[in-house]
Amino acid sequence: MNQPSARTDPRRFTPFRLALVALGITVLARLLWMLLTPNGMNLVDLHVYVDGSASLLTDHLYDFTYAEKTPDFPLPFTYPPFAAVVFFPLHFLPFTVVAVLWLFAIVAALYWVVRIAFELLLGPEALAEPRWRTATVAWTAVGLWFEPVRTTIDYGQVNIFLMLGVMLAIRSTRWWISGTLVGVVAGIKLTPAISGVYFLARRRWAAAIWSGVVFGLTVASSFLLNPEETRRYFGTLLGDADRIGPVGSVWNQSLRGALSRLLGSDVGTGPWWIAGVLVTGALGWFAWRALRRDDLLGTALIVQLFGLMISPISWSHHWGWLLPAVLWLVYGPFREVPGAKILAGYWLFTTLLGAPWVLSFLQDSIWTISRWGVWSWLGAVDAVGVLALYGWTIWAGRTVSRTPTPQAGLSPGPSPHPVP
16 A cells, blocks of 8 residues: 655645644634633723724713723723724624634734735745745744734734735725725724825825725714714814823833833923934935835835834834834845844844833833833833834845845845745
8 A cells, every 4th residue: 555755644744734733822822811811801902992882873982981901091992983883893792702703803814914915025926835825824823922913912902904904905006995995994093094105105196095085984974973973083082192091101112102211201292202203204214215116015114113103102012013024124125134134033032022011010100201211221122123124224225226236135026045
């Protein structure tokens, strides 16, 4: 009787199967943590989405607060009213069902974020190769341990879904699809609206205009359902950072949060913040100019990281874009430039460790802004990392442009090197 070869033996653990096992173990661990541990079902933000949206048809949507698990900071509904429209059907389901489905949906969305990132970097044909299918599954498993993704799951946050919407918009060449996706996700949460800058950078004028139109339609639909609360949100609540949370907490990794901790008080939108935004904007501009013209993912990362920097509050779970950033550094067009692996290692270390999570144990209160010396600098890991990434990208672009002949490792298409 013929024995199956090592290549065809279904019992053989190929790299792809090992990656699937790693992903399965990770998802199972998260599910067991959610269902069996005392705090696994806290999911405070998901409670806000589900319970808060139930008030959509009343005049008390923005009076709602959830304090069962957060007594020191009752959590209000802070998203645009269109988000309540999207979340409204969830309150008809048992919360445990919603929580479990939410977990699996986050895993699926993260997989597609990684897959689209590889497609943008290597081309769609490369994903038919076994090594890139393996890499997609493996990086999804790794990404689930990134601190921004871990906290997204712990809180029941929506950020990975919004990131997927933007990635799909980048992937599509049809202006009406790209514009619709960005307009809808911006209607759910305002922060993805920065993606309009990406369309402008890529000279996709129709997509930029249509995304604004679709966003306006989300506002109009909200006004038809609940004019009072829509008027209240866009008239008085929009831009109130104090209502969203403590600006100076180490969980806030925005430029304003980092500067406030370094200086010992909330810098607001004063001179220090303005100077920081100008420096960040200048570096981001030159970093974008240093990219290759066909580097769609690189352009998107420059824009999205800039949005996280200038936002008044960018909680650590907002920084899911660091996973595509690591992929861009490891597999992108500048991957052979010295420093790419160092920056990728920096982001891997800080996100897998969870620097904000570690440092949160050292703050007396989420509301107190104190000058911790070296701890304040360590608490600025994301802001410092973005500035370093911008500066390195500028240098890398000039380094590549001075190369007399194209390097094989920097050519478009699948990498000639095996997947590490």
